[in-house]
Amino acid sequence: MRANLLDFDIEGLAAFCAGLGEKPFRATQLFRWIHQRGEADFSAMTDLAKSLRDKLAVSAHVAAPSVLSQHASVDGTIKWLFDVGGGDAVEAVFIPETDRGTLCISSQAGCAVGCRFCSTGHQGFSRNLSTAEIVSQLWFAEHFLRKHLGRSTRVISNVVMMGMGEPLQNYAALVPALRVMLSDHGYGLSRRRVTVSTSGVVPMIERLAADCPVALAVSLHAPDDHLRSQLVPLNLKYPVAELLSACERYLAHAPRDFITLEYCMLDGVNDSVEQARQLVDVLARYGDGKSWCKLNLIPFNPFPASGLLCSPPQRVQAFAQVLTEAGLTTTIRKTRGQDIDAACGQLAGDVMDRTRVQERMSGQRPVKFVRGAPALAGAAL
Ligand code: SAH
Ligand code: SF4
16 A cells, blocks of 8 residues: 555654665655645656655555535635545634634544534544644645645644644644644744644643643633533543643643633533633632633534524623633634634534535535635635
């Protein structure tokens, strides 16, 4: 079977090239062709020896999942649905802002954590993505956007692992993928601009600190164990105190001097002023009296099966005010790409219905790599 070179970080590629009798610098050249230039065709890699290109042609390929659909929002947000085989599909979302371009990517098809308020959680777990499937989302989006925008320089400056799946339950594939993103020969993203978001897999937070300490976001959603266990079942295994202690320890390795705590605002569930005060008290027990976290309040994106509603804006404001007055830096996440359902996990309904995915696969034409592709017309990029 041919090796998919998108599966390798630079060390892995060097080992693969060594197996072909090639020197490590050849791996660096090859890695740059693939990730910096978006090239998948070995015959186009003109500064590689013909003999190496011939060896690669028989032993390797650069294979990304195909795009099932692409939607562009009026606000410039673009969402792709990738076919990862077996009826599974995963999403990635590009969110352009004035000073940066953020890509939100998926780590699993489905998710085993099963959070009450998450549509990915409601569809259950299908499987882990491979490193290649994680990296492909960035590889495809970056080079698609460069072509579409006519840019020769980097378009995506930030990556957040906030698509489908729990990245820390797919650790073995995640870490090489993060290394590809960070590599100067790959995407050259700084550790501050790559964020792993987790529902709280405590032992893997420790390992990430040691192996690849990128920015960390922790999905807290509740100030106490009783409520958090109902919303995020993983809390039964790793309760709030253990999770916040793990955050505290991560700080020593983190690329920034804070951890982001995400808090999804659910109407009448976790959004009272009393709960905000409770949250302030709990967070004050960590970080040695210093400011150590930033709160990111996420308006809940409702879906029928959840039986939950988003908190009204005044309640979100009142909640934020309690936190801010207690000295906690608090932001309320702007909702982007609402017209294309670009919020995390919002494609799950479609994905779960595998027959529909299959149907669409058979009818779908691949997205063309041309500037001003019709699918993107009207997008305010
Ligand atoms: N599994 C990881 C990362 C993917 S989810 C995690 O849970 O952190 C990314 C973020 O989206 C999490 O903070 C999650 O709580 C949030 N989220 C999930 N479903 C949501 C919804 N319907 N509305 C708003 N935020 C949601
Ligand atoms: Fe999984 Fe994150 Fe969704 Fe929870 S919020 S079910 S951990 S993807």
